[in-house]
Structures are given as structure tokens and as C-alpha cells.
Amino acid sequence: MTGYFIQAFIYLCAAVIAVPIAKRLGLGSVLGYLIAGVVIGPIVGLVGDETLAIQHFAEFGVVMMLFLVGLELEPRMLWDMRHRLIGLGGLQVGVTALAVMGIVMMLGQGWTVALAIGLIFSLSSTAIVLQTFNEKGLAKTEGGRNAFSVLLFQDIAVIPMLALIPLLALPELVEQAQQLAQQAAEHHDDVSLVAGLPGWAYAIVIIVAIAGLVVGGHFLSRPLFRFVADSGLREIFTATALMLVIGIAALMGLVGLSPALGTFLAGVVLANSEFRHELESNIEPFKGLLLGLFFITVGAGIDFSVLFNDFAVVIGITLGVMLLKAAVLFALALIFKVRGSDRYLLTLSLAQAGEFGFVLLSFSSQNHVLPPALTQMLSLVVALSMFLTPGLFIFFDKVILPKFEAETNDREADVIDETGTVIIAGIGRFGQIVNRLLVANGIKTVVLDHEAGQIENMRSIRIKSYFGDATRPDLLHTAGIEDAKLMIVAIDDTERAVELVEYIHHTYPKVRILARAYDRGHHYALRNAGADYVISETYHSALTLGTEALKDLGVHPFRAEQLKQAFIDTEAKSKKALYKTWKESTEENKFNADYRELFMQLEDALSQVMKSERHEKHTSSDRSWAPPPKGYAKAIAEEHEE
Structure with missing residues (x-):
């Protein structure tokens, strides 16, 4: 028992020290966990043979994560994203698998081995990418949504991969089947309800299991949660949430399906449940700890002896896989018209191999598709690619984003081909309402905004607006500031808003200035600069809400x-x-x-x-x-x- 306490203390201590430092340095928590694992594993040697067993346990964090992802989705949402899910995700998996398969066959491997490797490397790390997206606020971007669609398809694709891989068994490795079966019987590691069943019976069992999961999740979960909630004991609700996730994972394992996909499906079924948020709050801490433990074990499991013995080969394969996946993703981003920095976010975020790669490698080895030596090397490639992924996000943050922001700033302003009674600077959430009210009453407006993405969004809903900096005198002149009656200032940059008000007040004193203030200090600054009417953006909404509260x-x-x-x-x-x-x-x-x-x-x-x-x-x-x-x-x- 003392040994378990010591091992737990080592893992937790490594996480507590490394992760905050990595976060403070802008590296992200995932890289912090990976570094912690490398330090306590290959470098210092504080952990050893138990790492693989712990990693299998920690993989349950991925299962929990997919359950929480499913809770955030509704069936209608899945239907709405079907084009990206099937089109972009399906092409990514298919093209990458075939490309890797072709290269491996050129290197002298058989088609069965090549196909298995292609399928394994077509997957990306759902755990790393989604956690990094959440930390960096990238989940709601266009690139983030497309990446999520690809990851979702990959997770679903694991099921047919698990069904296909046993059919690729090599004859020369079949002899190991009896030994592996004997070992499994001795250790009682695996229990299966479908072992030895004919194909038609296996298909029926799978259909019944999935149908039971959907029907039971929809009709039986609510009475269960109400019964538990009536007890008033939070720990019992936590136990119920864990029981649900563990039970579904066990059921999927018994019928030979992916536990991760089973819990994801259960999450989707429960997405409309009134207990959804309670489930999330109870599962989230366990998910975070287990995912962190999983990443630590990935770092601790890197075998540097294999790396140093075949350094050039391992590094070459790792970089080659990442470059190939990046090339496929970039081409698909062009085909699906993913623009700007979002294209590079999609490309870089999914260029690694994924945690399901470890599962498929182990499964392929057990089913005599890949020899053990090759499996060990490919496992190192998967781990190294995951280890390099945070660096790709750093490259995106430090190089790609600034480049596109600079290009946006250097973009030539649109040619303004009309004038209006009112000029509106800023077409964000505040300026949009003002503009809609005026236009609806037949008042001619000219809208200027310095955010190119916002301009494109407005044009997509037929609101005419122009890209340009409203503080530029030449643009104001083109927009007809001399003949305008009103200038409405609704830009988010507080300093530029004050400068614009001051310029209009002194240069065009006949133009009445109406301005939006961010807070009390900004209100005073705009008034001091010469605004005729200033309104704080939250003043009336706060008063209205306060009145409703009374x-x-x-x-x-x-x-x-x-x-x-x-x-x-x-x-x-x-x-x-x-x-x-x-x-x-x-x-x-x-x-x-x-x-x-x-x-x-x-x-x-x-x-x-x-x-x-x-x-x-x-x-x-x-x-x-x-x-x-x-x-x-x-x-x-x-x-x-x-």
C-alpha cells in the first residue's frame, strides 16, 4: 500500500510543479504534463514498469472527455454539421490513411501492415486538441469548429477500424494467438460477450447494445437522476454519474466496441436532459485529473533507448507523418474554403497522431497484424508527435496569428461609393442595433469598421458596410462627413474613439456626435473630447434588469x-x-x-x-x-x- 502512495505522490508532485510553470510560460497544460512525465520517467527514473498499466487506467480520462463533449451536442447540431463531419472528416481520414499506406508499401511492407499503419496515423489527438482549444479560446473559431468536426469523425471511425484490423492478421503471426489467449485466460484481463459468435450474431449484439444505450439513456436516466437528486446528497449524484460512465464503457467493451464512442453517444442522448449541467460539474474534475495522468504517462513512457538506437528513423517517421497530415489538412482546408488563420489552425492542430493510436497499436499487435518491434517503434512515433503538438500551437500563436493580423492591418480600405446622412464608426453588437433602427426608418447610413471579419459577416446578411479606419480623415471625407448630420462612434478601442470624437468636434463642428462609452471614465473622456451625446453601453440595460429584479x-x-x-x-x-x-x-x-x-x-x-x-x-x-x-x-x- 505504501508503494502506491509513493507513486501517486510522485505523479501528483510532478504535475503540481510542471503544469503551473508551463502555463506561466505560455506553453499550455498539456505540454506541462508531458514534460513532467519525461522528467520523472526517462530522465530521473522515479517511475518505471507501472507506467503502462497506469496509462491504460488514465485512458479513461479520454472516455470521460468524450462523454462531456457529447453532453455539449444535440442531435440537431450533429445534423447541422453533417457536411463538415462527413465531408471534411471523412476525406481527412480516408486520404491520410491511403497516403500513409502507399508510402509504407513503397518502403517494402505488405498491404495489410501498410493499411493498419495508415489507419492508426490518420487519427489525431482529441484530448490534446480540445483541451488546448478550450485553454486558448479557439473552440468557437472557424478553424476550431472544423477541427472539432474532423476529430469527431475520427472518434467515430475508430469503431470500423477495430472491426477491420483483425481481418488484416499476418499468417506468420497467427501462431502467437494461442499464447496470447492463454495469457489472457491466466490473467482474466478481458471479458467478452461476443467471443466466438458468428458474424450475424455479433452484428445483432452490437445493434441491441447501441439501441439499448439510446433508449435507456432517453427513458430511464431521468427517473434515475430524479430519484438520486431527491436524496439531497451530492456525493451520491457524483457516484451515479461515475456509475453511468463506467457502466457504459464496460458495456461497450463487453460487446467489442469503443468505450469512448459509447460514452460519447450517451452524452449526446443526455444533451437535452435537465441534469446535464449537474453531470458536467460532477464528471469534470475526474476527467481533468485522468487526462493529466494520461499525458504524464505518455511522457514517462517514451523509451529513449529505442529513440537513440534508431534516432534518425524515429525522428524521420515522426516528422514525415506530421508533414503528410499537415499537407492533407491544408489541401482540404483549401477545398472547403477555410480562410485566413483558421486554415493554418486546422492544419497545425491536427497534424499529430492521437491517443487512440496507442489503443489501435495494442489491438493490432494482439491480433497479429503488426510485429511487436514495429509496434514499439510506432508507439514512440505517436508519443513524440503528441509531444510536439503544443509547439505547433505556440508556432500558431507567435508566428501565424501576428502575420494575419498584420496583413489585416495593411489591407487597403474599401472604396466608399456612397454618402449618407449618418456615418457609423463600428458595426459591432452596439453599432448593428443603431444601424438597423436607422435603416429601417429610411435613413441613409455609411458604416465603417476596421475588423475585416466583422465586415464580411455584415455583408453575408446583406448589411452594407466598408472596411476602413474611421479615424482616417480621407475615408471620412469620402464618406461625406462634410454633409453628414450625425456621426455615431461605436468602436471598441476606447482611445481611438476619444481621438475620433475630438477630431470631428474640432474639424466639423456642425456635425452632431453621438458616442457609446465603455465605462464611466470613458464616458467622461468622450464628453470632454466634444461628444454631444454619450451613453454608457450597459447603463439602461442594467437599470432595466435592476427594475425587473425589484x-x-x-x-x-x-x-x-x-x-x-x-x-x-x-x-x-x-x-x-x-x-x-x-x-x-x-x-x-x-x-x-x-x-x-x-x-x-x-x-x-x-x-x-x-x-x-x-x-x-x-x-x-x-x-x-x-x-x-x-x-x-x-x-x-x-x-x-x-
Whole structure:
């Protein structure tokens, strides 16, 4: 027992030290786990023969990860992504497998060995890629979504691969079957419900298992979760979640299917369940720890003796596989019109071999398709390619992204072929609403934005807009600033927004400037620069939400509107004094002690007003609804014009 504690302490200590350092250096947690494994394994030798056994246990982290991925998907979503899933994913697996197979046959191997190797190297690392996407915020990008489609197809493709590989057995390796069967019987490692069944019976068992999983997940899971939830014991719900995942994985193993795909399918079935978020919160910690352990074992399992004995061969195969997969992915990205940096993200993120490669290599060896020596070398190639993957993400972050950002900045501005009554700088979520309202009322607008992707998005929904920097005088002139009545400033860059307001105010004083402020400080800066009307982007939405909160807490709707108006009036009375204090402050400390003192006085005044308002004639017992107080809209307008 003490030995297990020592081994656990070594693995956890390595992770606790290496991962935070790797994250701080911008390397990502996956590379941190891999480095930790290399240090405690091949370099220091603190772990040894138990690494392989632990890796098989840690692979359950991949199973849990696919269960959580399935929970995030709905069947409708899978149907919507069918073109990328089948088209892009199917072509990636098929073309890569055939390309690798052709090269291996040219090197003198038989077609069965070549096909098995091609299938193994056609897979990428779901664990590394998805975890890195989540850490770097790349999951929602176009490249991230396409990469996810490919990974999803690869995970599904593992099932037919597991069915096909036994048919590729080499005659000269069949003699080992009896020895392997005897060893399995002695150790009782594998239990199967389909061993020895004819093909038709095996197919029926698989269909029944999958149908039972889908039907049971849909109809039986909810009563079970409600029964457990009624107990009020969180640990029992955690046990239930683990029981569900482990049970599904065991069922898939008993019928000879991939446990990972089984749990993924179960996750999809439960994606619409009201217990989905509870399941996620209970499984997530176990998934994270097991995935980390899996990556540590990958690093610890690297056999440097094999690497050094055939260094050129191993490195050559590793780089060759990664380059070949990258070439296939890049070509498919061109075919499927993946643009810009997303094309390179797709290419680089999936260029490695995957964790299922270890599973298929072991399965191929057990089924006499690959000789043990070749299996050991190919396992090292898979591990090294995974080890190099974080470096590809770093290359993407440090080289590819800056290059495309520079190209975007250097892009020539569009030719503006029309003028309008209103010029809108910035077509983000705020500018879009303003523009839609004006256009819907027949007002001619000219929209400028410096984000090329945003311009393309607007054009795809038939909103005419122009790429260009609104702070450039020549573009403003082309847009007709001399004859415009309004300039609406809704750009996200706070400094550029202030500069633009200041330029318009001094150069075109007849043009009225309406500006969106990010916060209170930005509000004051825009007002000081000459904006005629400034609105904080969250002011009215926050007031509206706060008013709804009062109503939900039992305040009569009219009373809630009255309190909201009292809040606005009180703020309006102190706004001039606050702005004056801010303006007279030094640049280094705009919100100094004097400003803070005035702000606290405002809070006290608000408290007093609210208390006095509660004693007036309208109370929560009123049964009638009344419109907003007289002058409500005018008060708001005057407040922001000051």
C-alpha cells in the first residue's frame, strides 16, 4: 500500500510543479504534463514498469472527455454539421490513411501492415486538441469548429477500424494467438460477450447494445437522476454519474466496441436532459485529473533507448507523418474554403497522431497484424508527435496569428461609393442595433469598421458596410462627413474613439456626435473630447434588469418604475459635479479622493431618496398599472446631453 502512495505522490508532485510553470510560460497544460512525465520517467527514473498499466487506467480520462463533449451536442447540431463531419472528416481520414499506406508499401511492407499503419496515423489527438482549444479560446473559431468536426469523425471511425484490423492478421503471426489467449485466460484481463459468435450474431449484439444505450439513456436516466437528486446528497449524484460512465464503457467493451464512442453517444442522448449541467460539474474534475495522468504517462513512457538506437528513423517517421497530415489538412482546408488563420489552425492542430493510436497499436499487435518491434517503434512515433503538438500551437500563436493580423492591418480600405446622412464608426453588437433602427426608418447610413471579419459577416446578411479606419480623415471625407448630420462612434478601442470624437468636434463642428462609452471614465473622456451625446453601453440595460429584479422581489411594477426614475434623477443631479471633479483631476489620478468622496455622497443620496420614495402613496399593494412618470423620456435625454 505504501508503494502506491509513493507513486501517486510522485505523479501528483510532478504535475503540481510542471503544469503551473508551463502555463506561466505560455506553453499550455498539456505540454506541462508531458514534460513532467519525461522528467520523472526517462530522465530521473522515479517511475518505471507501472507506467503502462497506469496509462491504460488514465485512458479513461479520454472516455470521460468524450462523454462531456457529447453532453455539449444535440442531435440537431450533429445534423447541422453533417457536411463538415462527413465531408471534411471523412476525406481527412480516408486520404491520410491511403497516403500513409502507399508510402509504407513503397518502403517494402505488405498491404495489410501498410493499411493498419495508415489507419492508426490518420487519427489525431482529441484530448490534446480540445483541451488546448478550450485553454486558448479557439473552440468557437472557424478553424476550431472544423477541427472539432474532423476529430469527431475520427472518434467515430475508430469503431470500423477495430472491426477491420483483425481481418488484416499476418499468417506468420497467427501462431502467437494461442499464447496470447492463454495469457489472457491466466490473467482474466478481458471479458467478452461476443467471443466466438458468428458474424450475424455479433452484428445483432452490437445493434441491441447501441439501441439499448439510446433508449435507456432517453427513458430511464431521468427517473434515475430524479430519484438520486431527491436524496439531497451530492456525493451520491457524483457516484451515479461515475456509475453511468463506467457502466457504459464496460458495456461497450463487453460487446467489442469503443468505450469512448459509447460514452460519447450517451452524452449526446443526455444533451437535452435537465441534469446535464449537474453531470458536467460532477464528471469534470475526474476527467481533468485522468487526462493529466494520461499525458504524464505518455511522457514517462517514451523509451529513449529505442529513440537513440534508431534516432534518425524515429525522428524521420515522426516528422514525415506530421508533414503528410499537415499537407492533407491544408489541401482540404483549401477545398472547403477555410480562410485566413483558421486554415493554418486546422492544419497545425491536427497534424499529430492521437491517443487512440496507442489503443489501435495494442489491438493490432494482439491480433497479429503488426510485429511487436514495429509496434514499439510506432508507439514512440505517436508519443513524440503528441509531444510536439503544443509547439505547433505556440508556432500558431507567435508566428501565424501576428502575420494575419498584420496583413489585416495593411489591407487597403474599401472604396466608399456612397454618402449618407449618418456615418457609423463600428458595426459591432452596439453599432448593428443603431444601424438597423436607422435603416429601417429610411435613413441613409455609411458604416465603417476596421475588423475585416466583422465586415464580411455584415455583408453575408446583406448589411452594407466598408472596411476602413474611421479615424482616417480621407475615408471620412469620402464618406461625406462634410454633409453628414450625425456621426455615431461605436468602436471598441476606447482611445481611438476619444481621438475620433475630438477630431470631428474640432474639424466639423456642425456635425452632431453621438458616442457609446465603455465605462464611466470613458464616458467622461468622450464628453470632454466634444461628444454631444454619450451613453454608457450597459447603463439602461442594467437599470432595466435592476427594475425587473425589484418586480420579482414583490415591488409593484409602477413602484419599480418610479424607483428607477428616482435613481436616474438623483444621478443626474450629481453628474455635473462628478464630471467637473474628474475634469479638474490630474491625468495620473482621475478618480482621486475628491471624486471618491462625491461618489460616496451620491450613494448616500440614493439611499435616502429610495427610503423616502417608499413612504409615498404608491405601494406594492396597488392593483393598477400606470405608465412611466411624466417627462420620463425627456429626463433621460437631458441627462445624457449634459
